[in-house]
Amino acid sequence: MLIMVMGLPGSGKSFFAKRFAAKMGAEYISSDALRIEMGLRGKYLSKNKTDVYLKMAERAKDWIRKNKSVVLDATFFQKKYRELIYSIAEANQISLHLILVQADENIIQQRLSVPRKDSEADHSVYLKIKDKFEPIEKSFLLLDSTNENLEEILIKAHKYILRPNEQK
Numbered sequence: 001m002l003i004m005v006m007g008l009p010g011s012g013k014s015f016f017a018k019r020f021a022a023k024m025g026a027e028y029i030s031s032d033a034l035r036i037e038m039g040l041r042g043k044y045l046s047k048n049k050t051d052v053y054l055k056m057a058e059r060a061k062d063w064i065r066k067n068k069s070v071v072l073d074a075t076f077f078q079k080k081y082r083e084l085i086y087s088i089a090e091a092n093q094i095s096l097h098l099i100l101v102q103a104d105e106n107i108i109q110q111r112l113s114v115p116r117k118d119s120e121a122d123h124s125v126y127l128k129i130k131d132k133f134e135p136i137e138k139s140f141l142l143l144d145s146t147n148e149n150l151e152e153i154l155i156k157a158h159k160y161i162l163r164p165n166e167q168k
Contacts, residue, residue, distance in 0.1 A: 001026075001069045001070075001094055001095040001096070001097060001161070002060060002064070002069070002070050002072070002085065002088065002089045002094055002095070002096045002097070003020070003021075003024070003026065003069070003070065003071045003072065003096075003097045003098075003099065003161065004072050004074075004076060004082065004085055004096070004097070004098050004099065005017035005020065005071060005072065005073050005074075005099045005101060006074065006075060006076035006077075006082075006098065006099065006100050006101070006136070006140075007075065007100055007101035007102060008075060008077070008102070008108070008126055008129055008130055008133065009075070009108075009112060009119060009121030009125055009126045009129065010103065010107075010108035010109070010111040010112040010121070010123075010126055011101045011102050011103045011108060011145055012101050012103050012107075012111070012145030013073060013075075013101040013145075014030060014032065014073050014118070014119070015145075015150070016101050016143070016145060016150065016153060016154070016157075017030070017071050017072075017073035017101075018030070018073070019150065019154060020071055020099075020154055020157055020158075021071035023154055023158065024069060024071065024158070024161070025069070026068065026069035026070055026071045027063045027068050027069070027070045027071070028070075028071050028073065029056050029059050029060060029063075029070060029071070029072050029073065030073045030074075030118065031052050031053070031056055031072075031073060031074035031075070032073075032118035032119045033118055034052050034055050034056055034059075035048075035052050036118065038051065038052065038055060040052060049081075052074075053074070053081045053084060054084075056072060056074065057084050057085065057088055060072060060085070060088055061088055061092075064088070064092050064094060072085060075129055075133075077129050077132060077133040077134065078132070078134055079134045079135075079137070082098075082136070082138075086138070096138075097141070097160065097161050098136065098138055098139070098140035098141070099140060099141045099143060099157055099160070100136065100140050100141070100142050100143070101143045101145050101153075102142065102143070102144055102145065103144065103145040103146065104144075104146070107145070107146065107147065108123075108126060109123055112126055141156070141157060141160040143156060143157065
């Protein structure tokens with residue numbers, strides 16, 4: 001299966017996605033880690049973003065060919081990048097699950113005030129992306145992240161993934 005974990009910077013999506021992949025025994029692919037690996041840290045031109053998402057898609061396809069489930073961790077704030085992943089699931093006839101992680105504005109501001117290892121996004125980046133986040137047109141699970149509810153949202157996501165599902 002393919003699991004897209006989406007959300008704005010500071011929402012807790014990466015913290016959640018990494019732990020969810022471990023819980024599910026799935027491969028974890030982070031756009032932030034790929035950006036660093038590709039030497040694109042600090043480079044946010046449209047072409048750079050596209051290159052990161054294309055590399056993420058390529059890695060996902062490699063793991064799917066090896067019969068592994070994959071958790072993808074990125075903002076996915078633009079529809080075109082989500083559609084890239086939709087097409088992979090469809091072409092490989094595997095289930096696709098979308099999870100959107102959000103958090104209260106105060107929590108996000110607090111999280112983004114502290115430097116993070118893999119992401120350079122600060123509150124100004126959060127505000128910019130928030131205004132450009134395109135609507136998600138497929139069904140998805142919405143998780144509210146706090147600083148205390150990781151186990152609760154992991155359980156919710158696990159139940160969501162295991163439910164009978166028509167998405168392919």
